[in-house]
Amino acid sequence: STDSFSSELPAPEELLEKAGGPMLDFSYVGIDAILEQMRRKAMKQGFELNIMVVGQSGLGKSTLMNTLFKSKVSRKSVLATAQEKIPKTVEIKSISHDIEEKGVRMKLTVIDTPGFGDQINNENCWQPIMKFINDQYEAYLQEEININRKKRIPDSRVHCCIYFIPPTGHCLRPLDVEFMRRLSKVVNIVPVIAKADTLTLEERDFFKKKIREELRANGIDVYPQKEFDEDAEDRMINEKIREMIPFAVVGSDQEYQVNGRRLLGRKTKWGTIEVENIAHCEFAYLRDLLIRTHMQNIKDITSSIHYEMYRVRRLNENNTMVAHANGIPEHHLTAHEM
């Protein structure tokens, strides 16, 4: 429309000063309509999200995924085998779903890692996981360097890896440290304290503090990584999150009647734990972080940082001289351990 805003705006000279230059208009051009155009395009194309869950069996991984996405998205729910045998080695099993909410469509892929940490000797059990993650980067790279390439390269890269810490209440185990130390270099790791309803609030706070100390001591950067904060506003928001992780979560796909409302929860003889009640557990924080506020950011860090690092390593494989010329620090080159 051609409505002039001149009656509402301050005098042109004032606006000029504010804008800091001669580029100013007080008649609507319509540049900001591009936001709507982008939204339209996004709705039409839909989104992809790939989440990996890692942790010993029995820590409630499947239940948590179902709770996060309010539907039966975990592999167990889909395949419905009565008894699942723990595999002898770590397997990687992924399953995809099309979900839709208010016109927004998403292809969600949940990647399960049965067998992790379940053996007597768990040496190198991170290797298959590392390989899987790198294989997805490789697939993307292969498509990207094709001459005839797809309009939209299918994205199977792992955007986020949720690591389940057993609620011992003491400190991280060597396996936890080893895994997170290695994987945090190639993927966004979100550690969570599983089955947190076995910890009191004081135990929980103590445990969390201990974990954060150990992560710091081992140089492990979990999501949101400090070095990728974009600006002061980002840093402020992310600092608050960093002071709260790992989130102590409880999962449930059962609803119970609490105070006249139907809520997701776990019913015990001594009370009902409300999953989405932040006084009970931190599930809501995890959900907000992963889905409602930082989902795009998680994907961006995967594509513009983790994937790019993989690509640099890969393209440099026969050429360390070029690496030095491009100023790639040594530790990035050697992070590709198997």
Added chain:
Amino acid sequence: MVEGMGEGARGVPLSGHVGFDSMPDQLVNKSVNHGFCFNILCVGETGLGKSTLMDTLFNTKFEGEPTQHNQPGVTLKSNTYELQESNVRLKLTVVNTVGFGDQINKEDSYKSIVEFIDAQFEAYLQEELKIKRTLHSYHDTRIHACLYFIAPTGHSLKSLDLVTMKKLDSKVNIIPIIAKSDAISKSELAKFKIKITSELVSNGVQIYQFPTDDESVAEINSTMNSHLPFAVVGSTEEVKIGNKMVKARQYPWGTVQVENETHCDFVKLREMLIRVNMEDLREQTHTRHYELYRRCKLEEMGFKDTDPDSKPFSLQETYEAKRNEFMGELQKKEEEMRQMFVQRVKEKEAELKEAEKELHEKFDRLKKLHQDEKKKLEEKKKSLDDEVNTFKQKKTAAELLQNQAQQAGGSTTLKRDKERKN
């Protein structure tokens, strides 16, 4: 179903609000923080009001003075401006063709435009092929829209227009517009538009079609497609109409209001170019025109799609290596040609020298002949002269004798002697 998403995904219903419906907002917020960029190329003869139209479209005064008409060739001048509207920051680049249509011989006019467009694609390709790259902060200079200004003759497209548009249609989104359309009457305009459209079609020129696959904008876009080319009028001067100040051009016989849809198509152009399809223009540039350029360039360099098992080579290095090889070959060819040329020159020189030598010899021979002749003639002359002298001497001697005889005998004897002698 879900567009563009792979196989093997099943649809599951959600039993409550999850919250990923905020994804479009998250995406938009990220883009807002980042800012947008949009690059427009204006192609058209000098004096068709390109700069004024840009000023009118974006409601601002871009720098620059009107260009002279005596440019020796077509150059492209680009200027970048930072615009802001509410929370949207736009980095707008306007590229102008300076001197287009001014030369006597316009055969090569389109070349600098094509080169410019290709150069922007090349720059992006280089960045994309780098080992350590920063694509998300790269300032994209690729041309998203090309406004082609058609002179308001009222008859048909000029051949320069057809040739240029044909060369550009596979490289950029072309939006043809009739410039200074207040020079044409309404009825002539309708005929003009039909003529232009049919000429474009019959010459196979692909102009940009506003997309009709999204229901929310399909209707307005398809209507607008039928109004192409847009007949525009630009003006940054304001005239009071009623109780409002409007952008207009004032004539003694009336006032043309820029934003009045019955006067010209300016509003349609603004609507399509900025308010509805800016994002689609950017996407088409990236997914269609750039991909085509990239594909052709890589194939030209001799790359082929390798099979899935082989390792990815460093595209950048191999690209550089191939390019050097290519350049090397070019140089070698150039060298060969130069050698051949030098050789030919030598041969020709030798031939000419031979010919020259022969000529000299011939000349010498002739000269000698000439000299011989001359000598002979001189000898003959000498002998003749001698004869003459001898005769003279004899004559003198005879006269002497006669005189002596006369003095001794009388005049009759002389006569008798004379008669006797004759």
